[in-house]
Amino acid sequence: MDRFLERSLHHLDFLSVIPDRAWVDHGVGTAQRFQPLPISANLLDEAARQLPIVLHSIGLSICSADIFDEEYARNLIAWADRLQSPWISEHLSFSRIGTGHEVNAAVAVPIPYDQEVLDLLIPRVKFFTGVLHCPFLLENNVYYFRFGDQDYSEEAFLNELCSRAQCGVLLDLHNLYTNSLNHGFEALDYLKGLDLANVLEIHIAGGISMMGFHTDSHTGPVLDGVWRLLEYTVPLATRLRGITFEFHESTFGLLGDSGILEQVDRARAIVQKFSPASEPVSYVSASLPASHC
Amino acid sequence: MSLQAFQQVIVELTLDPGRVQRMLQGDLSVLDRYELTERERKRVLEAIRQPGMALNCTIARGNRFEAVAELFPMTCTLLKPVLRDLLDELWKDAPPTHYQFAGEEEAFMGIVDRKIASGELAIEYLDEIFAYESRCAELAQRMRNQTATDDGSEAIVEFRHPPDLLLLPLSQQTIPPSGLPTGVYRARLILRGEQVDVEMLSATHDRPDAGRPN
Numbered sequence: 001m002d003r004f005l006e007r008s009l010h011h012l013d014f015l016s017v018i019p020d021r022a023w024v025d026h027g028v029g030t031a032q033r034f035q036p037l038p039i040s041a042n043l044l045d046e047a048a049r050q051l052p053i054v055l056h057s058i059g060l061s062i063c064s065a066d067i068f069d070e071e072y073a074r075n076l077i078a079w080a081d082r083l084q085s086p087w088i089s090e091h092l093s094f095s096r097i098g099t100g101h102e103v104n105a106a107v108a109v110p111i112p113y114d115q116e117v118l119d120l121l122i123p124r125v126k127f128f129t130g131v132l133h134c135p136f137l138l139e140n141n142v143y144y145f146r147f148g149d150q151d152y153s154e155e156a157f158l159n160e161l162c163s164r165a166q167c168g169v170l171l172d173l174h175n176l177y178t179n180s181l182n183h184g185f186e187a188l189d190y191l192k193g194l195d196l197a198n199v200l201e202i203h204i205a206g207g208i209s210m211m212g213f214h215t216d217s218h219t220g221p222v223l224d225g226v227w228r229l230l231e232y233t234v235p236l237a238t239r240l241r242g243i244t245f246e247f248h249e250s251t252f253g254l255l256g257d258s259g260i261l262e263q264v265d266r267a268r269a270i271v272q273k274f275s276p277a278s279e280p281v282s283y284v285s286a287s288l289p290a291s292h293c
Numbered sequence: 294m295s296l297q298a299f300q301q302v303i304v305e306l307t308l309d310p311g312r313v314q315r316m317l318q319g320d321l322s323v324l325d326r327y328e329l330t331e332r333e334r335k336r337v338l339e340a341i342r343q344p345g346m347a348l349n350c351t352i353a354r355g356n357r358f359e360a361v362a363e364l365f366p367m368t369c370t371l372l373k374p375v376l377r378d379l380l381d382e383l384w385k386d387a388p389p390t391h392y393q394f395a396g397e398e399e400a401f402m403g404i405v406d407r408k409i410a411s412g413e414l415a416i417e418y419l420d421e422i423f424a425y426e427s428r429c430a431e432l433a434q435r436m437r438n439q440t441a442t443d444d445g446s447e448a449i450v451e452f453r454h455p456p457d458l459l460l461l462p463l464s465q466q467t468i469p470p471s472g473l474p475t476g477v478y479r480a481r482l483i484l485r486g487e488q489v490d491v492e493m494l495s496a497t498h499d500r501p502d503a504g505r506p507n
């Protein structure tokens with residue numbers, strides 16, 4: 001990954017990274033809890049001198065009923081300040097439960113879109129929007145099972161959350177595509193119900209079939225159905241600031257550098273088609289290297 | 294409290310596909326210890342009946358396993374026939390406790406080490422490949438905490454079979470042929486970025502009749 005960045009950074013308009021890969025978290029309440037990993041942190045600092053760095057965190061678990069990890073939130077804000085991130089984001093899901101002795105679900109678990117969850121989230125989102133120098137976004141989740149009898153649809157829940165907590169939406173079109181395939185609804189209906197003016201970033205990605213489902217594996221090229229959703233969304237997302245191609249490291253073997261950059265170029269072309277006068281927006285998302293064998 | 298209990302049930306089911314199966318077979322007693330509203334109880338029952346719950350469990354297991362597989366890919370290749378059972382044993386009543394999967398690597402190393410020592414895992418080449426990857430993991434850990442990528446973190450390891458004949462097939466997830474020649478093969482491991490280079494230092498081949506155990 002680091003070599004890809006060296007070769008390709010100039011091709012990108014910004015870089016989206018998972019900051020959790022650049023620190024070791026020694027646990028809630030420990031002294032010096034977040035220890036930056038020097039190689040990864042230096043790589044980020046170096047990249048930040050060349051282009052904007054967007055932080056897409058995975059460890060906050062903002063929808064956990066019994067945990068709001070303020071130490072984590074403050075650390076994320078500090079990194080965003082240090083790197084002068086133009087925005088940061090998290091997932092509309094949870095993975096951590098249990099105060100004291102935590103359990104990690106090892107996957108982003110969906111939430112029911114109920115008033116109770118909305119009430120839980122609003123002060124947490126305001127914690128960010130109140131102090132951050134930049135927008136805070138929440139991403140629509142991918143889910144392989146779903147809950148019935150909800151107070152809101154997902155899109156109505158996001159509209160309400162943005163309106164009441166002043167956050168934005170990271171619209172993951174591959175998540176939407178995956179959910180629509182797996183659960184049999186029209187992705188366009190979802191987009192028509194979502195207030196696209198709240199969308200500041202879009203994710204696009206590839207995925208594979210597994211156990212009879214389409215999965216959000218982030219492998220391979222962006223799928224045709226996702227490109228079509230992007231073409232629909234871009235002209236309507238009036239505050240859109242970036243598009244990120246998310247890919248798993250195995251995609252290097254499938255597409256190579258040039259194939260990855262083709263996805264970026266195609267996204268850039270779609271933006272320029274609909275907003276020829278705007279600044280170019282097309283971005284690639286990458287995980288920082290873990291420096292493993 | 295109710296939402297908290299609901300999330301706890303969903304997470305516990307995600308991490309324990311066997312519990313999902315037991316519930317599907319009619320054992321709903323697991324829900325008795327949670328204070329769920331009727332709506333939440335209904336949602337849990339609907340969730341386990343959806344085929345996507347099985348996928349959800351599989352993805353969670355895969356994500357958890359990835360933390361180990363990244364560091365021990367060759368060990369996992371050799372363990373393949375028994376890997377599922379080994380992970381079931383390791384993870385039984387031991388859910389992941391950290392979003393960065395801290396402790397997963399040590400727990401895996403602990404169980405493999407114990408089972409090799411006790412003879413439960415008598416798999417050809419396993420002990421030396423596990424020792425090799427353990428050293429790689431140490432190097433990687435050391436490297437992660439250093440400030441330069443090119444300082445050449447190194448370690449010396451000893452193989453009992455020619456390293457090239459072991460490592461090349463295993464790097465392609467293929468098990469090496471049985472009965473490779475034996476000897477003492479000392480090699481230097483050099484971690485460069487994310488890549489480990491293996492540099493042979495010395496090789497002493499056993500005589501064919503030496504009967505050195507694998």
